[in-house]
Structure formats: structure tokens, C-alpha cells
Amino acid sequence: MAYSDKVIDHYNNPKNVGTLDKSAKNVGTGLVGAPECGDVMRLQIEVDDATGVIKDAKFKTFGCGSAIASSSLATEWLKGKSVDDALKIDNMEIVEELNLPPVKIHCSVLAEDAIKAAINDYRKKNGLEQIVFEERIH
């Protein structure tokens, strides 16, 4: 299967690979997927307490090129967004941007899940209520 140029570019030059201090109160960490499924994503956000804006985002991903590209793209989109706006990122936007074929849609779903998990982790640390997301079948 041929990858789109955008997937190849993210794979070759991934944006925001790395680790934020997961014990920091203004850092939210989302770890989703499972080694058995061949995809594990860890996505982290660092929120500016005063403005509620995500000032940094990092990821590490075990998975195929599409999974790596989806998480790399997600971190790019997260930076500079408010937490509330970040929640609006839909996996289909990732699919469109990266031109993912149907068999790779689960990679974008995983990225969306990672964003939500990171936000919930941040909310938990800051005494905010967990957002309950609709269960979806991947």
C-alpha cells in the first residue's frame, strides 16, 4: 500500500516527539492502544494555567507509519488551542488531512482517543470532572 506524501513527511520528520513531566499538575497524559494490537500512543499536553491554552504537546507512538503520522499531526494541531477547542478535534479531520485509507482509520481514532485521554488526565489533576465520551467501536 502506498502512503500519502503527508504521512511519509510526518514519518520522516515527526513533530514533537518526546516526553513531558507527567507528574506536573498542568501536564495531561493519554496512553491508548495496546501492544497486542500493534499500536500504542502516548500523547501529552502542557496547559497554560492562566489562559487554558495548550502551550506544548509531545507524543511517542509504537505503530505503523499512519499511527505515527496521526499522533504527530495531533500534537501540531493541539499546540496553541484551548483545551475546549482541542476536544473538538475529530478523527475524520485527521483522516482527511493525511489522506488515510479505510484500513488506517483506526490510527486516527486512536489519536482522537489519546487527545481525550490526555485532557481527562489534565482535568483530573486539576479537580475537574471527567468528561464521559461516547463508546465507539474501532
Added chain:
Amino acid sequence: MLKLPVYLDNNATTPMDPRVLEAMIPYFTEHFGNAASRNHPFGWEAEEAVDYAREQVAKLVGADPKEIIFTSGATEGDNLAIKGVFEMYASKGNHIITCTTEHKAVLDTCKHIEKLGGEVTYLQVKPDGLIDLGELEAAIKPTTILIAIMYANNEIGVIQPVREISALAKKRGILFFTDATQAVGKVPVDVNKDGIDVMAFTGHKMYGPKGVGALYVRRKNPRVKVTAQMDGGGHERGMRSGTLNVPGIVGFGKACEICRLDMEEDTKRIKALRDKLENALLQIEESYLNGNKESRLPHVSNISFKYVEGEGLLMGFNKNIALSSGSACTSASLEPSYVLKALGLGDDLAHSSLRFGLGRFTTEEQIDYTVEQITTTVNKLREMSPLWEMFKEGVDMDKIEWAAH
């Protein structure tokens, strides 16, 4: 000089040897006759060419030319052998023994047999990929008519104890069929010394053309018959009807001849390259060889690079190096290789595996390049892998509750 791209997927298919193509060409144009046309020179020429090829094929595996049935390839051979024996020997019994790491052409044919009322035992393999002879013996029943165990595995290259299996089959009066697709032409296969009753193999895995293969069917001690699965003009001693693919058969014959003459030298060279590749890649931290190291095809290596996903790994160099991965990220099921899972490998290791299949045209420069590319990509992806980070921090990943999706 380094020649790119590097082709290391010779278990999937091999390039055709130019000598094979040369032998085939006249049979597309001037010698186009139907080998079954008995009344004119066009037919005679074609028949003569087929007879010659039949000898070339037979000689490679130590068979009599009359025991070679030409087919369209190994999938057809597997089907014809299993379904054909099941039908022909229905009065003797309905039980077949095979193993879980067989090719799908065998496994799915066995599933079909079960639907027809047959009984099939699927033997598990040991962690090294070989079957347990004690388990095989224990699985034999009075109704067992066939043992179907592959010669060498397509994913990990392990060679099953064929002679021990055939001795056991003979002792109990059971036929022994082997899918020898990966072995014939690569290692010495001799139907008599190996005690094989029925054997499937194909041209395109040994530098011959696609779409042509053979089924060896023993004629003496015992005389074996298989019920035809393709009805028609009664070609190939009535076991496989259909106009013979003359150019393909000519090419297959030539490919067999080249393999027979060059095997010793080819094997020596290819095995040295395989060992060089394998030893270098096993230097990488947390890399593991899959399958038995000793009883193995000389040109195959299957290695898992833990904490890196196979398809992601391939993407790092697949413009320049052609390889297969045990990961099945593209398939809808997300299930990794059933062969690797049958060895007892965790899904994580199965997802992290690469299969290397070297061949006649692999060069040392290509191997050096491959080692360098894979080492670089593994390191790069591990820097990106959350699992690698956890491993380095000593996190017990078995204790994490993964959200399976």
C-alpha cells in the same frame, strides 16, 4: 556496486532467472502447439518439450517423470493432494493430521474437508516451530488416511523432521503429503530418501515462472492415486485436466535444472550472506530470532525487534528494501502472523517481526546496506516508542491495563 532496490522477499516469489526466460520464449511463438495434439508436428514438439521438462522436474526431487503431475502452482497442488486423497481413500477413513503453521492453502483446504464430513487434527508446534513427533504419533487413529506436514515453513523457514514423519506414516500405513513449496530447489529434497508419497511445489519460488507447479504422486510402494479436482480431457494421467501450459512448464523444467546444478554453490554463498545479516541484526538490543536456528532453510531469517512495530519499521526503508513483516496492521482484523503466534510469541513480538528471504541474486553490498538501514530505523523508531521508554525505565508492561481497541 550497490544495486537498489534490494529484494529480500524471496519467500513470496523469486525473480525469474534469465536462462529460464530464454528457454521459454520459443514456446510462446513458433512452438505454440497443444501438447495433446497427437496428429501433427506442432503437437509433437510441444509434447516433447513437456516430456523433457517433466524429466528435469523429476530429477530435482529424485522422482520418476511419470510421477510428476503439472499444476498451476502449489495452491492447486495442496488442494488436489488433500481433497484428492480424501476422496480416493474415503473407504479407508476420513481423518487427516496437519499442523497449525501450514500455509493457508493447506489449512483452508482442511477446513473444507471438515465441512465435507472429514475429521482434521491440527497439531500445535513447539516454540521453535517444529512439530512434536510424539504428539503426531498420539494423534494417529485407525481412520487416519493422511499426514499433511509442510517441508519448510514460509515465514520462519524451519524444516520439519520429514524423514521421521514419513517413517511413522509408513509404519502405520498412512500416506504422507508435504507442501514443499519453500524447500524444493533450495535444499536437497528426495522423495525416496525422504519417504514422501505426495508433494506440492511451484516454479515461481525457484526462479521459474508463476502459474506453473507440480504435484508429485508416488507410483510404487505404495501406488498412490488422487481423485481429480478438475474434470475435462483427462490430462496428466487423469489427475489434472486442462491444456498444458507448455511455455510455463518448459520454464519450470529449466528452473529445476538450474537449481539442481547450482544448489550447492548457491546455498553456500546465500547462507553466508544470511548468517552475516542475521548476526549483525541480532547485535541490536532486544532483537530475537524466531524459529529453530539449526533445522532451517539457508536463505531465511525471521527476527523480532521488540518495541518497534513491523510495518512502521518497513516504512523507514521500503522504497529501497523489499521485505515482509509479521505485523498485519493493514488487515481489517489487526491480527499479526498466525505462524508466529503458533510459536507462542506474544502479539507484541509478532507485530515486531521482519522476514528476510535472500536469493540467488542477493549481493553482499545489499546485505551491508540492509543491516545499516534497519539498525538506523530501529533506533530511530525506538526513540519514538513509548514502549521502549517504559522498557528503559523498567516499567512492567504486563501490569499495564491496556485499552484494547
